[in-house]
Amino acid sequence: MTETLTPQAARAIAEEAFIYAYPIVHGYRAIHWLGVRKGGFNRLDHYRHIIDPADDLNKEVQINLDTLYTLVPFDMRREPLVLTVPAFPDRYFSVQFSDFYMHNYAWLGTRTTGQGGGRYLLAGPDWSGETPDGVDAVIPCDTAISYFIIRILCRGKDDEPAVNAIQDQFKLEPLSAFLGVEAPPPAPDPAWMWPSKTMFSSIDIYSYFNYLLRFLEPREDERDLFVDFARIHIGWGKNFDIEAFAPPVQQAIRDGAQAAFDRIRARAASPGKVVNGWYLVPRIRGDRDLLSGSSEKRFTRAVQARVGIYGTDLEECVYLPTEHEADGSVIDASVADYVLTLEPPIPVSGFWSVTVYAADTQFLVPNAIDRYALGDRDPLIVDPDGKIRIHLQHGAPLADRMANWLPVPACPLLIVLRLYIPFRDVVEGRYIPAPVIRTRVLAA
Template sequence: MIPSRRLLLAGAASLGGIGLMASCGPKSQISAPPSDDDTAGSSDPRTIVRDAWIYAYPMIMNYATLAKQTLDPANPGYVGGFGKFRHYAQFFTPANRDIVTPNNDTPYSWAWLDLRAEPWVLTVPAAQAGRYYVHQWMDLFTQIFGYVGVRATGEGPGSYLIAGPKWNGPPPAGIAKVLKAESDIVVDLGRTSLLGPSDIAALKAFQAQYKLQPLSAFAKTAAPAAAPAITWPAWDEKKWLGPEFIGLLNFLLQFTQPPAASEAGLMARFAKVGIGPGKPFDLASLSEADRAAVIGGAQDGQAALKAKIAVTKSSIGLFGSREQLGDDYLKRAVAAAMGIYGNAAEEAVYVGADQDSTGQPLDGASRYEIRLAKDQLPPAKYFWSATLYELPSRLLSENSINRYSLGDRSPGLKFGDDGSLTIYVQHDPPGADNQGNWLPSPKSGPFNVIFRLYGPSQPAQTGGWPPPSVRKVT
């Protein structure tokens, strides 16, 4: 997902609109007085709650998607429950207004798995010539625990075992690789390249070859006993992003056992404020002092996230595995707020511009040029694209030729004699000679241009390919 102003503002609105009302009830104590034996941060209850809110935020936003996609058949995003793919094979236009920063490069394939009873197996076909695909697997923390795709596992067919934290058995014959998650509930966000509107039928046929099945079905062995039924909490954004977040965090922690060894101290610290796998939590039953600590800590967590978002300018380094992110839980929260489920930099990099070379906002009333010297062309192994979005909506811009992006796969793209590429960003046609390099903008109003690099070079993965300058012509 692309870090987007609309996503960012929506998150901020959610944070700012949390109700902090708490009813009175029987008094209890959530934490002992501060002690001298704390080795991991402050033992002040409000500070612990702040840190726990930041830790929980990506899990909570991930649960919001889980609830919509697996628990609510009436939701437009419902995928059919656990263990099923829902494929999208659509060429987005300005008429599609339900998804911000829509991506015409790689339509999605979504699936959620419950790994408590047994692992599952993903089987993929051989890649077609020119067809890029990737399956990005994430745990309940939103950490990426594995990739299957042309970059990570090659272009041949294969079967990959997706296992939860408690599984330690050897894989059966026919498994190319084991992807081990830190949680029993995981999500696969698949992306498959769309080569243009005429490619939709072929894309659908390729997506249909992605297959999910339990390990017992793959190995043709007896199925294990079913895991106990889960009573899922109803999704309530205001509730779960407020001081009652501890209740949802405790519920989700049940599916992340055993905890990572690196978090033993953190979990012991969180336990002082009533946080633990499956523990009940009732804000109203807390003592007045403890309730104030929880309410204040949640507010402090929200403020810390807003402040960090305000100074975050790039998606590079926000997404990745536990090894890549370490214990930077605020970074993980920023990633969830700005564009949850973004790719790690080794898979794809997104950079953009919403200002011209003089620092002025891009506006459809003006004409611009983006000139890329031969040695400045996007360094992408697979392909790259530049897509224009109107602001603040982050939606595609209607235009006379129904063109919403340009890239190295675009027909009619012309390069200069020196190998350079000039993209003409303007509302009116730039003339017949430059028509193939025209990226239409709105007649007026702000917009931005997002470059997506698939299979970026090593320097690009660490910010070594800055977004090209946008020069105002008139």
């Protein structure tokens, strides 16, 4: 088949395969980091304090400071797992389940199942059995390796011990341990492939994708895709070797990979429309129905991975980012001070916050008072007109405005307004905050 493969066909296949593979390979970096490098799968990896710039999680873009995290890559090749969720009535929490494709396939928590807790059987695609006694529900997954994230509202540093106590009440155990029976034989060691810096930005993605397919079941509605992918040696049990092709086909495959990466990067840089300087991010995260079944849906799946892996559904939390004033000018704290005005009531059933990052990295940057977010848990000043004005500036404001000061780095900024369990107007894009405006131009 290699001899009959034209450069034009090779480029088209390479582009489609890159888009399909991108979220899988992108997510593998996080799964490998926690599941292999940090101590293994099926382990509750609790983050015990609000993230700050020195944390390893600050290597992920736009990290949130509203909740304490528990991150869990889990492996169901051997047997299902049982997750015990404690009851705690007085604070928000969520458990987000994302499969290896990066579909958000299930949610537990305040919005979906309430505060009462429960036991849940986490089952991979090969399990078929009766729901055990003592288990409230089965959560099936299309992939044998998956990922879940627990987020628990933390109301500041003083609240961390209370959240830590709740974290310790979560429990994850193999089904055999839950039932008190002998465990099945361990799953074979897959000789985990070590991530590289070019694993999802070059043709290297195809070798990683071939390796990771051992953890994925072929989908009936995607078999035709893999017939085409096989023409450039992509698929279950295949070895991708660019040197196996004639030079024109090699170049076509490289061009297809580059074209796909450029498309993903361009859409992710501006995933939605801009109003008042705010990006209104469209529905790019969700379940298999949203992100699988067509070329455009698979492209959306790749874009959401580029925007930020393991992001939430809009119903759980809407992120509204901005880097610009209403006229398109870059928000740059090295040249001006700014203010963000919010008018209560903020349209959420949960809570809200504002966090600022350096625009180029989307990471937190240290500041003198260790304050990186403000929100409804803070003692903010409400002005006589009923509005909340948050001061975004590198230097301190007047003493009587310190409560509303969010210190920012002296550089272009990325500002993110997070709205947890938002009202329908937010989910459907009808809520538009006032633009960030400059209040003082700094001396050159």
